[in-house]
Amino acid sequence: MKRMEINITVNGRKHELYVSPDRTLLEVLREELNLTGTKKGCDDSNCGVCTVLFDGMAVKSCTMLIPQANGHSITTIEGLERENSLHPLQQSFIDHFAVQCGFCTPGMILTAKAILDENPDATEEDIREGLHGNVCRCVGYKKVVESIEAVRDGEYSESCGEV
Amino acid sequence: MRFEQYYEPKTTEECIRLLEEYGADCKILAGGTDLVPRLKNKIWRPQAVIGIGSLPDIDTIKVDQNGLELGACAKLRKISMDPSLAKDYKVIMEAAGNVSSMQIRNVATIGGNACNASPSADAIHGLIAMGAKAVIAGPEGVREVAVEDLFAGPGKTVLTRGELLLKFKVEAPKAGTGAVYKKFAIRGDTDISIVGVGCGITLKDDGTIEAVRISLSAVAPKPIRAAEAEKLLLGKKLTDELLDLAAETAENNCTPITDQRATAAYRKEMVRVWTRHAVKEAYERAKSV
Ligand SMILES: Cc1cc2nc3c(=O)[nH]c(=O)nc-3n(C[C@H](O)[C@H](O)[C@H](O)COP(=O)(O)OP(=O)(O)OC[C@H]3O[C@@H](n4cnc5c(N)ncnc54)[C@H](O)[C@@H]3O)c2cc1C
Ligand code: FES
């Protein structure tokens, strides 16, 4: 089918792409931009491993058509790392052993960022509610929630900077 | 997934023209949370997909003293958090907030929830409880239908070739009105409803029920009103006995199926339980305003 021009900003970088509109945002991120940190699990918007930030909001990229992202700004897990350090949430997930196989982790961390960006004082309940759409098959959610609470409580602002 | 053409019309006229031209060979794309999985699984194989996100005012949320207008593409999450709805349209916020996870609500639209015409759709029950109208544009002009009359069967609406849903209109509620939507699902909002019950009640000064709407989700081929139960309540004061009777009547009025989520018998019983909760809570809310 005919390709169309798509303008998207990914992790702060502008891209002008010519892609077929029947592809998903997830496919374009992984296959055109080689950003394979965003995972493909269920591929039908149930598991949350494909979560990215879309103008700062958490969305599931596996069921979004690429034209829907035209003109918008996307953040993937690759966009969180800073020059000499990880993002506070990344570091906290490591320190709290919230990662086992790691497949759900990029999606968990981006959802966590959306939760805290929107509400820096999110309670445990708010965090659990926000994580509703992210499934982890190995760690369980306790460590994930603890990691996010530690960042909320400012435990990483010194080593990693602000969230 | 494959389709031949993607369009993103900038005017309603252009959109209607495309919808007329392609007819059954095209699908409208709003948030895509229902559409895209169906395209991927090849349940639908349209030639063209028509994105409606660039139509003028299509995602507007507007409140004034006359009422509320919700654009078809207003996102469920935005609706669920909009402070301007908190006073008079809380039930619309709550029902929109009952749909799945934050990620889905950030993308899914209220118009998509209606036009997908799922028997278990949640968000539309906020609209039904408040007597909302759907505004439909098509080749013959604009028409309005009550939201509960939008559905023709599972996955089917009354929209005809060339038509699209533009927005919903809700009149500002009369004093003494309260409404609520109750979703019953095993795994909370991420799960599809076993049953859902919406209820809107308006009370007269003396406490008798002046108007009542009860809507049921996931217990019939389409969203339905529990008309017999409503009739029973109208013009009366709510007592425990009346509440029981209304709940029982709603139970006897629905025709659920057995599926992986629940048996028909269990669904019927849950209609009774949740109708009771919903009517009671709507009544309490109506009393408190
Ligand atoms: C994981 C998951 C969980 C879900 N959980 C729930 C849930 O708990 N409760 C619930 O109610 N729903 C649920 N849904 C369903 C879905 O998210 C909602 O129905 C949503 O509101 C659909 O909106 P959309 O904008 O994504 O619609 P789309 O997918 O874009 O469209 C849906 C259908 O409506 C048509 N359409 C859309 N807009 C218009 C219009 N303006 N005029 C005419 N036709 C139109 C489309 O052509 C399509 O056929 C879930 C979906 C997923 C993927
Ligand atoms: S891959 Fe997108 S939600 Fe599972």
Ligand code: FES
């Ligand atoms: S760490 Fe393996 S799925 Fe979560």
